[in-house]
Amino acid sequence: MRIAILSPISWRTPPLHYGPWESVVSLLTEELVHMGLDVTLFATGDSQTNGKLVAACPRPYSEDSSVDPKVAECLHISEIFERAAEFDLIHNNFDFLPLSYSGLVKTPVVTTIHGFSSPSIMPVYKKYNAGSHYVAISESDKSPELDYIATIHHGIDVAQFPFSGAAGDYLLFFGRIHPDKGVYEAIQVAQRVGMKLVIAGIIQDQDYFAARVEPYVDGTTVEYIGSVGPDQRAEVLGGAFALLHLISFDEPFGLSLVESMACGTPVIAFRRGSMPEIIRHGETGYIVDDIEGAINALAAIKSIDRTQCRADVEQRFTSARMARDYLCVYQEILHGGARDDQ
Amino acid sequence: MRIAILSPISWRTPPLHYGPWESVVSLLTEELVHMGLDVTLFATGDSQTNGKLVAACPRPYSEDSSVDPKVAECLHISEIFERAAEFDLIHNNFDFLPLSYSGLVKTPVVTTIHGFSSPSIMPVYKKYNAGSHYVAISESDKSPELDYIATIHHGIDVAQFPFSGAAGDYLLFFGRIHPDKGVYEAIQVAQRVGMKLVIAGIIQDQDYFAARVEPYVDGTTVEYIGSVGPDQRAEVLGGAFALLHLISFDEPFGLSLVESMACGTPVIAFRRGSMPEIIRHGETGYIVDDIEGAINALAAIKSIDRTQCRADVEQRFTSARMARDYLCVYQEILHGGARDDQ
Numbered sequence: 013m014r015i016a017i018l019s020p021i022s023w024r025t026p027p028l029h030y031g032p033w034e035s036v037v038s039l040l041t042e043e044l045v046h047m048g049l050d051v052t053l054f055a056t057g058d059s060q061t062n063g064k065l066v067a068a069c070p071r072p073y074s075e076d077s078s079v080d081p082k083v084a085e086c087l088h089i090s091e092i093f094e095r096a097a098e099f100d101l102i103h104n105n106f107d108f109l110p111l112s113y114s115g116l117v118k119t120p121v122v123t124t125i126h127g128f129s130s131p132s133i134m135p136v137y138k139k140y141n142a143g144s145h146y147v148a149i150s151e152s153d154k155s156p157e158l159d160y161i162a163t164i165h166h167g168i169d170v171a172q173f174p175f176s177g178a179a180g181d182y183l184l185f186f187g188r189i190h191p192d193k194g195v196y197e198a199i200q201v202a203q204r205v206g207m208k209l210v211i212a213g214i215i216q217d218q219d220y221f222a223a224r225v226e227p228y229v230d231g232t233t234v235e236y237i238g239s240v241g242p243d244q245r246a247e248v249l250g251g252a253f254a255l256l257h258l259i260s261f262d263e264p265f266g267l268s269l270v271e272s273m274a275c276g277t278p279v280i281a282f283r284r285g286s287m288p289e290i291i292r293h294g295e296t297g298y299i300v301d302d303i304e305g306a307i308n309a310l311a312a313i314k315s316i317d318r319t320q321c322r323a324d325v326e327q328r329f330t331s332a333r334m335a336r337d338y339l340c341v342y343q344e345i346l347h348g349g350a351r352d353d354q
Numbered sequence: 355m356r357i358a359i360l361s362p363i364s365w366r367t368p369p370l371h372y373g374p375w376e377s378v379v380s381l382l383t384e385e386l387v388h389m390g391l392d393v394t395l396f397a398t399g400d401s402q403t404n405g406k407l408v409a410a411c412p413r414p415y416s417e418d419s420s421v422d423p424k425v426a427e428c429l430h431i432s433e434i435f436e437r438a439a440e441f442d443l444i445h446n447n448f449d450f451l452p453l454s455y456s457g458l459v460k461t462p463v464v465t466t467i468h469g470f471s472s473p474s475i476m477p478v479y480k481k482y483n484a485g486s487h488y489v490a491i492s493e494s495d496k497s498p499e500l501d502y503i504a505t506i507h508h509g510i511d512v513a514q515f516p517f518s519g520a521a522g523d524y525l526l527f528f529g530r531i532h533p534d535k536g537v538y539e540a541i542q543v544a545q546r547v548g549m550k551l552v553i554a555g556i557i558q559d560q561d562y563f564a565a566r567v568e569p570y571v572d573g574t575t576v577e578y579i580g581s582v583g584p585d586q587r588a589e590v591l592g593g594a595f596a597l598l599h600l601i602s603f604d605e606p607f608g609l610s611l612v613e614s615m616a617c618g619t620p621v622i623a624f625r626r627g628s629m630p631e632i633i634r635h636g637e638t639g640y641i642v643d644d645i646e647g648a649i650n651a652l653a654a655i656k657s658i659d660r661t662q663c664r665a666d667v668e669q670r671f672t673s674a675r676m677a678r679d680y681l682c683v684y685q686e687i688l689h690g691g692a693r694d695d696q
Contacts, residue, residue: 083477086453087477092456108425112432113432113454115436116432133422178687348428
């Protein structure tokens, strides 16, 4: 099976520090190569893969301001569609724009919808709903206006996240510094329970950081350690008492939750978006509704078995499981009746 | 001959007030319909044409902030390419993005390059240089890195610009309020010669307007009349003593110059871009190098015969001439050897 995988070009595939879409694309690509498929990855020129790499854009536009995103995007996308006849299937991980090319080629296109950045992009997904194949990344992120061939949760390479059996003494915020992500709420919880909070992530909203986060950063009760790359990630996650994920938006998936649980660290999250699909309430963390709920959950968290967190990730959230799920989708698209033979 | 014409969707086709690309597309479309061709115009839903209108985007994104430009653009462009088999030829007037779809259809695509907004878009034109057909809008705007099938100057509907035999008593600036366009230079010239300056156009650079234009606007020596729509245009242009076009960039074409000359008003322009192709020095205006040159030209301008300005436009810059030129290009693309038969 000859598969072409289209990654975003905002960051390298895999990303050096931040870039969740590119991270998932990389994990999937490498697993599919490992499974023996003929995989061609369309990504930035500095990307790394054991498959074949095709790069119309040498550098990620979020890391190189000399790259014009609109120009780079159209050259990147047109490249895969102009070579469509070389592949049995194109797997689009690049949001809505490639859909507008998909009607011009015969090769089937499957699109993972990594999230709806805005309601304004829905008309594109609706236009191509009948002729395309959509994969949701969680049940909660499904739009009732679209049809989906499958829901496939992301997976991680658990080998990159060694298990840490002993709970640490700090609470952890891990993600973009943005009001959506609840950094300020995490600070409130940490201060109420009198525990240290470590904050890790890129600053996406500078005003929010300056107004609601920075004033509390003293290096002792609240510490900001910036963006944490793959080499430090497991240590920061595994050393925490709990991960606080007090989001104020319907997050379609939460990779950092899975990474945290892989290290043994349970998660306390607000009841939004995909959180109830990722966390087993009372087993790998707690789903709560407000600050009080988060504080109560922290008091109860010693009853969570850290080995159970790890075990749940190994069972439900590995990149191997994700790749097998995608392979099933590819096979269903290419050999529609294959399911009957199984 | 079944022609599909792709217009931009920043403004209506034709535009209500500003929108030079949409204006040229409209003039060409209506002339081709008039000549008996089967023309389908892909433009915003509020556009007007005697051909067939196809609109994937109901409203222009520069007039309706609820329209997401990136979403509207890809739906607009994909629509014409998905219907490519219905046409003998696609004429792209939408900048570089449609080129990235052009390799996926069999219908030939001719692209009028209405100007290079940035050097960063050149890689797209270079990629499609071999497989596409480019039309330049002036000799001066040609890139040495690209091949062109023709240079076709824009034309106007001269009936919309009645001739005014008597020179008025004011100087005129007509265009976008932007440093490129030399509004401040026009003010300097008007003040040096002691004539009134009328300024017409949309404000594209608010800081420039506030710093270099507004302080001089007193309604008497310098008057700003805003953007002038089609109904007032001929009166404002025809009533002027001369048009000042003291640009500081290599303007690929200057529609306002042609409109001014059609009304009988000569043009004084800096020696940049396409100016020497549009103005016949000493016959329909003057090409000058600096403020002093412009002042000297004004002193000499009574030797310009206003009827000559009109006659030159009627000979070189009508929309009928433009449409005939495009038809020749279409025929050359569709029946390569046709030229030998002529």
